[in-house]
Amino acid sequence: MSTQTAKILMKGNEVMCEAAVRAGCKFFAGYPITPQNEVPEYLSWRLPQAGGVFVQAESEIAAINMIFGAAATGFRCMTSSSSPGISLKQEGISYIAAAELPCVIANVQRGGPGLGNIRAAQSDYFQAVKGGGHGDYHLIVLAPSTLTELYALTMNAFDYADHYRNPVMILMDGILGQMVEPIVTEEYRPLFEPTEKDYILDGCKGRKPRIIKTLHLQPAEALVEVNRRLVAKYKRISSELKLCEDFQTDDARLIVSAYGITAQVSKGAVLQARSKGLKVGLIRPITLWPFPEAPFVKAAKTAEKFLVVEMSNGQMIEDVRLAEQCLRPVEFFGVGGGWYPTTDEVLDAIEKSYPA
Amino acid sequence: MTQFKRPDALYDAPTHYCPGCGHGIAQRLVGEVIDELGLRERTVATAPVGCAVLMYDYFNCDVIECPHGRSPAVATGIKRMRPDRVVFTYQGDGDLAAIGTAETIHTANRGENLTVIFVNNAIYGMTGGQMAPTTILGQTTTTTPGGRGRNREGGPIRVCELLSSLDGVCYLERVSVSSPKDVGQARKAIRKAFTNQLEEKGFSLVEVLSMCPTDWKLSPAQSVEFVETQMKKVFPLGVYKDR
């Protein structure tokens, strides 16, 4: 494949890979798991072609630690997996977040808990958004809802990671990973001016040795200081990076909220409800962390109710409640385990929730 | 000629290692070899979780501190992106042969062009003397109060022997730091493990039998004796692979 712009049919998993390579990703390590196997398969040939390195790791634990090492050399790097494998990566993710190294981690979510199944799900929201690993840290979490958006957000993910020196998670699901859409392979355009990477480990020629570490024993306040620094960074990210799509909310009496593929389905249902004369809107968070509260606060002033749709037992709904500060009732439609909503089902849920 | 000058690759800093501990000797040897080969400014070291976690306070080169057992994976990421740099891991037995067994075996099997310094002190030093994968049969530790082997703990894992069947491995040698003669041989082995990397020969590992007086609850002199009379029997010194 050339690096030029073209319109081609691609699977979601491959769209993400192609965007990563074009954004300058030079290292990938991963372990096979359905429904994200196209990611290591595609990158196993595409990355070397673009001058990068692909490693099939012995486990997700090894993969995330290879990313830890690669990130320390300053090259753009990425790993991907699906839910059970992401659980295994959590230790490494905590270390990378603590060391403030940039990397991109994709979770093509599947049904859980346990081995679950290989159908799509959105049951790892808490894990992605609230921590997942040990210690106080945050990932920047991006939730694309179409393949075009997946392409763009994957490129942006590398920019955010470098800009904030923070791991970024692309939280997608088995449907997005497996679906095929025509996609325009736009050229990569960096979001930020490149900054000097003053943490890179490449031998200390002409400078003092650098240390990347996450143990802070002495003095006793050292780790508190690290945490304060992280808090400040997370505050900065929160103030600068909240992405959200606000769709027909101005006059809406009912606000549907969903992310990812569920939002795409819900949007169809919102349009159908509109054609039936119901005043319904959609708030679709694109960054799940930081969570875009403002549109919910605004909507809560005029709308009478919220309806959250998720392919989970109800996880993002907690952030919606926090965002709208319990001003309006928030109802839920969804269940985990590989259940997918259809447009008709969401429309039905909208009609049931619609304020009298 | 023997030099008693501090190697440039080590800082002029007192270490936190207990009296009679072998880590200081092993690190000194690594430092000397890095100096001899002129590698300090192109070296990236990985620190383990274990007694050597603070080695970045002693080594005058770039260091990344890894999660427990994951050094070989971290080192793989670094070396693959910077094949022109010298990357070595420094790991204890719990780190390398218990929690990090999978990383050890697969990094070796891929033939990653790395140098591994494996300090086998037959115990978990940092956490206060629990059983290690290399604790010898009958050895008492805080989690084998009746001696290893009494409670289905299995026997000690011999890492060099275990890895010797893997095609990707270039060089395996077991040495000791329990006597001046052994220290001399250890130095040679460590040097070879680094030159192998410079010659892009692949995975080289030096297993260093080492004393842990504090957690063995022995004096430094008795600890040397323990390595000589007990450990060397279970872990015979020598070259296990050289390709």
Ligand SMILES: Cc1ncc(C[n+]2csc(CCOP(=O)(O)OP(=O)(O)O)c2C)c(N)n1
């Ligand atoms: C995931 C994880 N599990 C357990 C520990 C606790 N821990 C720290 S050091 C150590 C054992 C180290 O022993 P070894 O690798 O033999 O090195 P030594 O201290 O003897 O040099 C353990 C279990 C940890 N830090 N991380």
